[in-house]
Amino acid sequence: MSAVRCLRSEDQFLCSICLDVFTDPVTTSCGHNFCKHCITQHWDTTDLCKCPLCKETFYRRPHLKINTLFSEMVAEFRQAQQKASSCSSDQQAAKPGEVPCDVCTGTKLKALKSCLVCLLSYCDSHLEPHLTMSRLKTHQLIHPVDNLEDRMCRKHDKPLELFCKTDQTCVCMLCSVLDHKRHKVVPLKQGYEGKKAELGKTENEIQQMIQKRRRKIEEMKESVKMSKDAADRQIAEGVQVFTALMESVERGLNQLIKEIEDKQKIREKQAEGFIKYLEQEVSELMKRSSEVKQLSRSEDHLHLRHSFSSLRAAPPTKNWTEVSVCPPAYEGTVVRAVTQLEETLRKDMKKLLKAELKRVQQYAVDVTLDPDTANPHLILSDDGKQVHCGDVRKKLPDNPERFSKYGCLLGKKSFSSYCFYFQVQVKGKTDWDLGVARESSNRKGNITLSPQNGFWTVWLRNGNEYKALAGPSVRLSLHSRPEKVGVFVDYEEGLVSFHDVDTAALIYSFTGCSFNDKLYPYFSPCNNDGGKNSAPLIICPVNQTV
Template structure:
């Protein structure tokens, strides 16, 4: 065993019941056990000296036959008593004892007079000696330098209300002479009362904010349900309107077809009548031609009188055709109806948009807002202004992709 292994790395004293671990370092059995008992059970086990990590807690090997143990057993002086099993050392997050040399123990108290923190062992003089009777012990605190006056290196015991800062007794002589000063205890007591009122106010604000958040959540749910119902009802009404327009289109098609068919039937009747009349007239013309060629004078006279009498007695009706007949008025009427419908729908949609945009869902009450809130942060709570659509092109920008072909056809017709 080397000379540097004559003492335990943990307690800095002679080895008692030495044990070794796989990395080769030797410690007191009780020191090593206590050290690993206070290790993080979920982490690895480190060698206190070389910091080698073991995933599983190693089983120490006793060094009973070593020369050092033999010398220690034969020594006339008794070794110091072993440390208590609850012997705890200060970790990275703990406050260490300012008196311990080497590996420091956890501090359990801080003396505001000595401006030092002590472990259980080194704290005993403060309890046993009358010298420390006037010293004030508090639970260990970190950042002890904050308790010291940076100018006089004395403990901070007073509070200067004029400068709103903690000071030491020497500060009252010059720097804070004539200022309004009270003890730290008195200032703490008054601030403690204000702190309680502040805490009650904060709790009330928390309750108020939770209530507002719950109301906002309920309002959001109601808004979603209302928007869903409005979409369904509007889609149904627009579908009804499109079906009405389709019925109007069918009625207009039926009207044009009926009038066309009636006009054609009338024209066909006149054509048929004119055909018969032309055939009859041609027959008479043929009879007159044959009569003019006959050599029988009696037959000519008798037939001529009959033909003349028949021709004079018969008057053929005249068929008058309107060269300006057209279905243009129908097209014009539909065009005017389209224009009126387009203007009416735009006006109504603008009215609806104005009415909806005037309804405020939620907003921040500016009168109760703290002055510390910046204007750009407050703007996050305001409603986003919506530009009201005025023309058909404005509404078409809100048209969602993927609409039915009938919807596009309807929009095109309008």
């Protein structure tokens, strides 16, 4: 095998863990090779023995032996690599940033190794004695490094060969018997192995952190893609809806204009008939007037007497006293057109609300009531889906999570990202509160429900008074009394909306909210009011058939 060929196949002789040429190579049952020390250390820092390359799991830790054949191939590769280096070492002058040979005179060649015993760095030719002389073969060679003098004890000018565990510092032999004689001192290699093991553990932790962040990056990219797709769909739906609305408005306007113009044409046609008839009568009258004038100027007594009877009276005409062209009655025309348009818009709006409710129902979550947060007057069902207010205050531990004064409680599960939706049956109740609450909101003593205090809620009082507790509260005018209320939260968008599930009508929306904490579903069935409000709040499953 030629040196060039060996160099071209260098990757197959590199351990995938330390990224250096194999030392004591071993082969796993899955067929991959590693340095014995590298794979052993890797498995020491993991719960399961897995191949770092193919991730095959070994449920029993394999007993690894050095691959003799492959080890020989690695040795041949090392020799070929050294020969290849020697062939080109004459041209390898040390570049800026590279470690130069300490022995070279004149042009300093690039160092291949540094000796921790000699505290010198050597190029290929000057390294030869360390590879051939038995006395120098025992020296520890490492990748070339600068500042080898830093490896000498500044106080005793001796190599730093030991590690003081007490002071966590490298020391020389004299330090160990003088300044550190009562400290726990071990050979530097032992300390090195321990630190290397720690670094290996740190590296694994860093790799896990990298993987977590890469997964988070992928999640965010996927989230952005989903958001982009949703935005595109919303834009397309919006364009479609508003196009239809504009077409409807345009049709209504065209119909209004046509109706008014048709009425005007009828009046114009009627007036044209009257005018034509009047013009004919005017023409007859003018003709008779001319004849009367001529006769009155005549000197012919006989002709005057003969024609007098026929010209004395005016020609027959129509009595126009009661005839008129009344302007068309346009009153109410615009109002009727707008009313019709409003009805069309109301139908379209209802379709939109149904579509919106279906969209948010896709984020439905399973909500169960948390008894540890429930006020002692509240009574929960065994399945944690229903709650009503009792007349007796139970003796319960006053833990920090529990509402102490008002009949409130929260759901068990919290939410701090994305979207979620749940719906509650309020049928038969005259008073109730629903919404979400911040984890850090106050639960003891007097509580004011408002976003400033960490509550986003709507309530019903006296059977017909609906309010959004927006601080200050907003009175709500609902077309119908909801029997089932849906609550939707978009955490990132800062949105909390309430829906009448049966009619798909939007009850109220809190927008621009800043949560900055975990959110819990919030419930209050309110007091019994002598049995008038005894019906329970019931968390009901989502049925997307609206």
